[in-house]
């Protein structure tokens with residue numbers, strides 16, 4: 001039974017408690033992982049050429065999975081191999097026990113939503129490479145709101161006002177956006193890391209692809225870069241069966257209610273957020289992130305930096 005939008009506080013609390021568990025300071029989706037799996041990750045052996053893509057949920061993970069897949073796998077780029085992205089860049093926190101990552105050929109690519117302090121210890125010694133993608137919290141929140149509506153196992157829906165509060169309380173998988181981004185940003189010196197924003201990818205994808213190639217030490221000629229950029233646009237990913245997540249069953253992702261690749265824009269928050277809500281986020285943003293030199297664009301038409 002789905003708990004409806006206007007559910008009372010106790011029912012909401014109960015639904016959230018059964019959907020997520022808190023472990024070592026952050027919330028995880030109870031269907032997909034367990035505390036034991038999370039604990040194992042710390043001990044994962046790291047190779048120097050491992051690549052970890054890390055994001056807070058709804059920040060462009062699947063987009064970056066596609067980019068990394070195309071950069072590293074020629075067979076993906078030239079269409080001779082048909083492997084879905086999520087298998088090329090598998091999730092550590094969902095799969096670390098059963099994906100036989102030790103026998104994966106190098107360079108191994110992984111995805112994760114983990115906070116910096118739960119990552120494999122080896123990475124903290126600047127081994128391996130991390131690509132961290134972050135997105136402005138207003139668009140993340142809106143994307144997340146639509147996303148939970150297509151996850152049947154959550155057994156709840158929430159109206160926007162309720163989700164707004166739940167998100168700011170960090171009662172979602174990934175916990176608080178502010179803690180995640182701040183944590184990674186302020187610990188970047190501990191890792192071999194490249195931080196890029198969703199908005200800069202939107203504004204100039206080609207430059208970001210080149211930046212990623214340089215950081216990864218992968219030399220692609222201009223034609224190959226063109227192919228990566230072309231296949232990573234929203235429009236092309238939406239119709240790419242290896243990248244659009246349509247391969248996930250309706251049981252796990254109810255595609256009758258929406259798509260994983262929903263709008264792919266910057267500034268969609270303006271369509272749903274009230275002025276008061278937007279100002280509330282601005283205030284929290286400045287309190288928690290104001291002293292960090294991260295530049296988010298809140299709208300592609302504005303050059304507002306914060």
Ligand code: A3P
Pocket residue numbers: 055056057058059060061062063139142143144146232233234235237260261262263264265268
């Ligand atoms: P929207 O819901 O705002 O459309 P994640 O993969 O971390 O869950 O993030 C999903 C968000 O990234 C969704 O945002 C999705 O549409 C967007 N996205 C995925 N591929 C994209 C692309 N090629 N270009 C722009 N946005 C993309």
